[in-house]
Amino acid sequence: MLNLQDDFPTDIAKFPWTITDANLIRSLILYGPCKPDINFPVNNNGKRFSSSYYFLTTKSGTKIPRTWLCYSYNLDCVYCESCWLFVDRSYGKFKWDWIYGINDWNHVSQSIQRHESSIQHLDAAKIRSIWVKNETIDASLEKQYTDEAVKWRNVLKRLIKIILSITAGNCALRGNEGSLKIKCATEGNFLRTVRLLAEFDPILNDILNDENQKN
Numbered sequence: 001m002l003n004l005q006d007d008f009p010t011d012i013a014k015f016p017w018t019i020t021d022a023n024l025i026r027s028l029i030l031y032g033p034c035k036p037d038i039n040f041p042v043n044n045n046g047k048r049f050s051s052s053y054y055f056l057t058t059k060s061g062t063k064i065p066r067t068w069l070c071y072s073y074n075l076d077c078v079y080c081e082s083c084w085l086f087v088d089r090s091y092g093k094f095k096w097d098w099i100y101g102i103n104d105w106n107h108v109s110q111s112i113q114r115h116e117s118s119i120q121h122l123d124a125a126k127i128r129s130i131w132v133k134n135e136t137i138d139a140s141l142e143k144q145y146t147d148e149a150v151k152w153r154n155v156l157k158r159l160i161k162i163i164l165s166i167t168a169g170n171c172a173l174r175g176n177e178g179s180l181k182i183k184c185a186t187e188g189n190f191l192r193t194v195r196l197l198a199e200f201d202p203i204l205n206d207i208l209n210d211e212n213q214k215n
């Protein structure tokens with residue numbers, strides 16, 4: 001898992017070249033790509049990486065983030081996070097270059113342009129987009145399930161307290177509303193108390209309204 005005490009916990013240098021653990025992929029994506037904005041080291045030719053490459057600048061001057069482009073602080077190279085995590089390594093023209101990293105700063109601009117228009121990268125980007133979308137849907141469903149569980153837990157807590165309160169005085173819970181032999185059935189203490197509290201309690205009120213709509 002991620003070492004959050006590290007300055008750059010998603011740096012590719014800290015992980016295997018190939019990751020199949022969905023939980024680790026999820027953690028890497030949620031934390032965000034490794035994009036340090038530092039005083040980048042200079043190579044023997046006097047060249048270095050620039051954080052300006054994190055963006056694609058259009059002719060109109062608009063800057064579009066290259067979410068896939070990462071810089072490894074430990075390896076002093078740039079790499080493609082999308083290809084690292086999602087590329088099809090069985091693809092006939094698959095290349096490791098943008099996973100192992102690129103550090104030819106003289107030609108890095110051309111390398112970036114070639115890579116982001118390559119089939120390998122575009123396919124990986126599509127898979128990443130689908131994966132992130134599915135993760136968002138899963139998270140949304142998980143929240144719905146959690147909210148539903150909390151709702152019924154609160155309902156149960158209220159009903160138990162009503163029952164304990166009524167039975168503490170040795171009062172009957174039920175009336176004769178369930179008897180077919182009695183024409184004028186009356187509600188028991190339990191239902192009457194639930195309906196009374198529902199006038200002031202939104203949770204019980206919602207439950208009773210749902211039941212009324214079904215009937």
